[in-house]
Structure formats: C-alpha cells, structure tokens
Amino acid sequence: MVGRIFTLLPIKLNATDREFVETYLDEAGLFLFNQMSLFDQKHAVAAARVLATQELMDNRLNQRRLVQAALLHDCGKVKGEIAWFLRPLVAVIRKFFPRRREKWAARGESALSHALYVDLHHPSRGAYLAESLGLEPELVSLIKHHHDPLTGNQDPELVLLQSVARKG
Numbered sequence: 001m002v003g004r005i006f007t008l009l010p011i012k013l014n015a016t017d018r019e020f021v022e023t024y025l026d027e028a029g030l031f032l033f034n035q036m037s038l039f040d041q042k043h044a045v046a047a048a049r050v051l052a053t054q055e056l057m058d059n060r061l062n063q064r065r066l067v068q069a070a071l072l073h074d075c076g077k078v079k080g081e082i083a084w085f086l087r088p089l090v091a092v093i094r095k096f097f098p099r100r101r102e103k104w105a106a107r108g109e110s111a112l113s114h115a116l117y118v119d120l121h122h123p124s125r126g127a128y129l130a131e132s133l134g135l136e137p138e139l140v141s142l143i144k145h146h147h148d149p150l151t152g153n154q155d156p157e158l159v160l161l162q163s164v165a166r167k168g
C-alpha cells in the first residue's frame with residue numbers, strides 16, 4: 001500500500017517549473033540543481049519565483065543572479081543524504097537545539113548524524129560545489145552565506161535571498 005502511494009507521488013518537477021529553472025540556469029547550474037532532491041528543488045523554485053516576480057527598486061540588485069542564487073542556495077544538500085523521514089526531526093533540532101546539532105552532526109555516522117552534518121554544512125558544501133563548477137564568485141558567495149546571521153551591513157542581495165531561503 002505504502003509503495004503504491006509512493007508510485008503515485010510526483011518524482012520530478014512539473015513542466016512549468018522545469019521551464020522556469022531552465023530559463024535561469026546554465027549547464028553547470030542545472031547540474032547542481034538536478035542533484036538535489038525533489039523536496040529541495042520545489043523549495044528552491046518557490047523561493048526563486050518570489051524573487052523573480054518582485055519589483056526591485058535598488059539598482060545594486062541583480063535580479064537574475066538573485067533568482068539563480070535562490071534556485072541553487074541549497075545545492076549542498078545532495079539528493080539522498082537527508083532521509084525524508086528525518087527532515088522534520090532535523091528541522092526541530094536546528095531550531096531548538098542548535099548546540100546539540102553541532103555536537104551530533106557527523107559525516108557518515110548514523111543516518112541522523114549524517115543528516116545533521118549535511119544540514120549544518122550545506123552552505124559551505126554548496127559553495128564549494130558551485131565554485132568547482134565555475135559559477136560566478138558573487139553567486140558562490142550568496143550560496144555560502146545564506147544562513148549567516150545578518151549583521152546589518154550586509155550585501156543587499158544576501159538580505160533578500162535570506163528572506164526567501166532560510167527555512168531550509
């Protein structure tokens with residue numbers, strides 16, 4: 001029965017979302033986007049659509065880059081590394097037990113420890129992947145800092161990205 005339900009669930013983005021993604025990302029960007037889980041892809045598309053439709057008054061902002069950053073900000077979470085059934089628990093630990101999260105996070109240990117490790121380090125992992133594939137430095141920086149605490153004197157693109165991207 002459970003297997004039957006899973007076969008009925010969508011396993012990839014719908015055509016409209018896919019077209020949106022392909023409008024903004026080049027080959028390297030699509031490679032990074034494609035290696036995320038459908039859950040993270042949907043979150044990324046939702047975040048990117050908010051930025052794509054916003055009227056930006058500040059001419060320091062590059063809207064296309066912002067949309068690309070929203071699509072790729074979580075690319076450090078590679079598909080299969082955070083089991084779907086652990087996501088709610090990971091979110092609770094992230095929010096309410098940040099110090100335990102750091103203590104328990106461990107690469108390649110139990111499924112939960114590994115999920116916490118990926119969740120904790122996904123900004124720097126994503127930035128590393130993006131840089132390795134030759135994405136522009138500004139985009140790499142946005143990915144790297146999308147969970148950094150804001151100090152008040154930050155890049156306005158980062159502030160805007162964080163407004164749509166920090167939930168995951």
Ligand SMILES: [Fe+2]
Nearest residue numbers: 073074165168
């Ligand atoms: Fe994130």
Ligand SMILES: [Fe+2]
Nearest residue numbers: 074165166168
């Ligand atoms: Fe996110």
